[in-house]
Amino acid sequence: MVVDDVFKLFGRVDGEIILEYFFNLDKISIYLNRNRVLEQNEEKKILEIYEKYQDNYPLQYILGEWNFYGRNFYVEEGVLIPRFETEILVEKILKLNSNIKDILEIGVGTGIVSLTLALENINLNIVGVDISKKAIELANKNKKRYNIRNCSFVESDLYSNLDRELKYDLIVSNPPYIDNKDMKKLDRKLDYEPQNALYGGEDGLYFYKKIIEGSINFLKENSYIAFEIGYNQAEDISKELKKYKFTDIKIYKDYNNFDRCIIARR
Ligand code: GLN
Numbered sequence: 377m378v379v380d381d382v383f384k385l386f387g388r389v390d391g392e393i394i395l396e397y398f399f400n401l402d403k404i405s406i407y408l409n410r411n412r413v414l415e416q417n418e419e420k421k422i423l424e425i426y427e428k429y430q431d432n433y434p435l436q437y438i439l440g441e442w443n444f445y446g447r448n449f450y451v452e453e454g455v456l457i458p459r460f461e462t463e464i465l466v467e468k469i470l471k472l473n474s475n476i477k478d479i480l481e482i483g484v485g486t487g488i489v490s491l492t493l494a495l496e497n498i499n500l501n502i503v504g505v506d507i508s509k510k511a512i513e514l515a516n517k518n519k520k521r522y523n524i525r526n527c528s529f530v531e532s533d534l535y536s537n538l539d540r541e542l543k544y545d546l547i548v549s550n551p552p553y554i555d556n557k558d559m560k561k562l563d564r565k566l567d568y569e570p571q572n573a574l575y576g577g578e579d580g581l582y583f584y585k586k587i588i589e590g591s592i593n594f595l596k597e598n599s600y601i602a603f604e605i606g607y608n609q610a611e612d613i614s615k616e617l618k619k620y621k622f623t624d625i626k627i628y629k630d631y632n633n634f635d636r637c638i639i640a641r642r
Contacts, residue, residue, distance in 0.1 A: 377419045380410045385426050390435055393424060397439050432564045441550045444488040447495070449518045453512045456485040458572035461630045462550055466492050468628055469548060470599050472600060472639070477501055478542075480594060482549040484529060485573060487515030489548060494527035503542075505532035508570070529602055536591045545582075549587050550604035555580030558606075580606055584613050586619050591642075598614040599642055607634040614638065 382484065383391040398421055423437055431615050436442040436457045442456040445466060450459055466489055469479075477500060481490045484504035494502050504527065506512050515529045530537055553576040554562070566574065567618050576582050584603060591601055601622060605613055610627045617625055622640035630636035 377412070377414050377422065379406060379412050379414065382414075384424055385422070386429065389428075393435065393439070394422070398425075406429070415466075428442065432567065434488075434565055434568055436499060437568065445492045445496075446491070447522070449488055449491070450514060450521065451486055452510070452514055453568065454570055455508070455514050456569055458486055458488045461636055462489065462604055464628060464630055465489065465550060465602060466496075468637055468639055469493060469546065469600075469602050470496055472546070473599075476545040476600070478544045478548045478596075479503070479548060480538075480544040481505070482534060482547065483507075483551050483573075483583070484515045485511050485550075487511075487527075487529065489550060490527050490529070491518055491522065492514070493582050494524050498526060500526060502527040502556075504529045504537075505534070507533045508572070516618060534586055535594060538594065540593065540615055542594070544594055544599065545596055546600040547587065547591050547595060548602045549583070551583035551587060551602075552621065553580045553583065553606045553609065555606075568585045576606075579612075579614070580609060583614055584609070584625045585616055588616050588622075591619060595642055600639060601642065602639045603637065605635060605638050607636075610635040610638060 382395055386394055395401050399418060420537060434457055437453050441448045442458050445463050479500055479502045481504040484490050484506045490502045490504035491498055504515060509531055510530045512529050512620050519527060532538060535639055552574050554574045555576060556578050559575055614625050617640045622642050624641040626639050627635050628637040
């Protein structure tokens with residue numbers, strides 16, 4: 377097997393990532409050595425990866441890490457894989473006004489949102505919660521990887537374990553938001569991801585409603601709420617936000633022109 381055969385197995389994009397990651401090759405040397413015959417142990421590794429890959433097992437879990445906002449974070453089975461589109465949510469929050477200091481994230485998963493905010497703005501103070509113990513462990517592992525001090529993680533079902541005395545300038549969440557109908561049509565690749573990080577109840581809105589309702593007790597005056605949302609949810613979530621007196625509701629699209637984020641003030 378030669379280097380070029382790796383592309384035949386995995387396609388160009390994933391092939392490149394695998395070669396870079398496992399064999400520590402940079403892009404230029406990959407393309408300069410397309411006809412190099414792989415060492416026996418290299419070929420063995422490639423075939424091992426291919427066996428899982430063929431079965432739709434996500435490359436992110438095979439690699440054990442994935443890039444988000446320019447940094448690599450650990451990923452493990454049992455916790456949602458970071459999505460490129462979630463960078464939009466982070467980017468929009470970082471552009472909000474500079475009076476924001478205390479942030480609460482609900483549903484941290486790998487921790488990418490909280491940790492990226494903490495790294496990008498050292499003045500922020502972030503608390504992140506997740507119902508999954510596994511997620512909290514992984515988020516802490518990622519926190520350690522980057523030596524982050526302005527962020528802490530707590531195991532909690534939504535607001536249940538939070539100190540009611542503490543209030544925040546912004547609550548952010550990328551909650552599970554896939555509805556019943558879309559759960560049935562999911563790509564097989566998603567079979568390996570935790571269903572409780574994807575499924576948002578019958579109408580996909582369960583967590584938005586819970587988070588908005590509870591936010592009233594945890595937001596300071598003049599604060600924000602920011603969500604990643606599903607492609608067809610902007611209207612319903614706006615309605616819910618208005619019900620709780622949020623204003624200045626802004627919806628942002630992703631690179632495929634689907635609604636992807638919503639941010640509102642209170
Ligand atoms: N906040 C994490 C992420 O955006 C986890 C989200 C989730 O598990 N639904 O990847």
